[in-house]
Amino acid sequence: MSLSQFTAPWWLLFLAVIAALVVGYVLVQKQRAKHTLRFTNFALLEKVAPSRPGRWRHIPAILMVVALVFFTVALAGPTADKKVPRNRATVILVIDVSLSMQATDVEPTRLAAAQEAAKSFADGLTPGINLGLVAFAGTASVLVSPTTNRDATKVAIDNLKLSERTATGEAIFTSLQSIDTLSAVLGGSDQAPPARIVLLSDGKQTVPENSDDPRGGFTAARQAKDKGVPISTISFGTTYGRVEIEGDRIPVPVDDASLKEIANLSGGSFFTASSLEELRQVYDTLEEQIGFETTRGDASRPWLVLGVVFATAGLTIALVRRQRLP
Incomplete structure (x- = not known):
């Protein structure tokens, strides 16, 4: 799908903002890892955080990022051939x-x-x-x-x-x-x-x-x-x-x-x-x-639907696993 097939292609610039959010998220995770290593008493660390979250903790954030991408494409007004x-x-x-x-x-x-x-x-x-x-x-x-x-x-x-x-x-x-x-x-x-x-x-x-x-x-x-x-x-x-x-x-x-x-x-x-x-x-x-x-004709509806589905999935997983939003 080329830029000529969007009615408002400038909305695609928001993808740069989403990319910046992803970079920020990665940097925050690395910073947290550095803070964890500051504990010299590992026995105390085990008592404070006996079960550290695994990679699954990133799933809600990933789903929300994907949802933002879908919403951005929808805002850009994609079009498609219709009979x-x-x-x-x-x-x-x-x-x-x-x-x-x-x-x-x-x-x-x-x-x-x-x-x-x-x-x-x-x-x-x-x-x-x-x-x-x-x-x-x-x-x-x-x-x-x-x-x-x-x-x-x-x-x-x-x-x-x-x-x-x-x-x-x-x-x-x-x-x-x-x-x-x-x-x-x-x-x-x-x-x-x-x-x-x-x-x-x-x-x-x-x-x-x-x-x-x-x-x-x-x-x-x-x-x-x-x-x-x-x-x-x-x-x-x-x-x-x-x-x-x-x-x-x-x-x-x-x-x-x-x-x-x-x-x-x-x-x-x-x-x-x-x-x-x-x-x-x-x-x-x-x-x-x-x-x-x-x-x-307008083809934004499928992108909106996908955005809603991924956003809902991300929020649901975050609430079920962590009792709070990502």
Whole structure:
């Protein structure tokens, strides 16, 4: 713990006073020893003080010194990092419902696993966060506007339906619009509440074909960056996934590259998951990142508690063993 982590570091100068007290105590003990040696009649000394105190007599003084050190540190105002739940933030959960999500490389299907994990994610977010839901295939729709009502979001997740094509850019633009709408409704602050998009997909964008198109995923990611909204992308599935469409087995491998680029362009994070358990782990990580913020807070209480404990112990031992305070 450096001096910069104290709000009143000048109190640490009192440690020099404590050190002086320790030196004084040692000198007094040595002086007492010299006075004892002045008795030339050791027989008389044995009658006057038949049982001289041992080293245990120093314990109360040592405990009191340690207590003073703890009290001094507490007075100096130590601080520490603390995780504080976010109460004013917006998260848009974006789920790909293109036909490739019916692949069974993730049991029972990619979509079913994504639905189960998404509901757990909704339950795990801190209560003060506004959670919205966007589903996308060839187009994107806001199924639930950002709200603290988790039940509405979970019901909508259960009712997700598959459709054709993949418009990743539209999903991001729709999410950004939903965030802007909530910010306008909330108002009351010069600074918009922090927001993040969590986008789960398994395939490459097909509408439009070029991700740098004005409505493409990369363009949308750049706009998200400009708005200060990072996108956490999750590539969900495997490279060997297949779906059956009109009797044909069509490969639907995950597209890590484009999803990673979207995360990078927006200032967000990229994750991969090829099973329900891995997806849950990703969501657990995101819950920690999104649901809490780290702040510097007062950390003097533990030092005060230790000071009280050591001071009490020192006084108790002194009274029990010597019937007087040290």
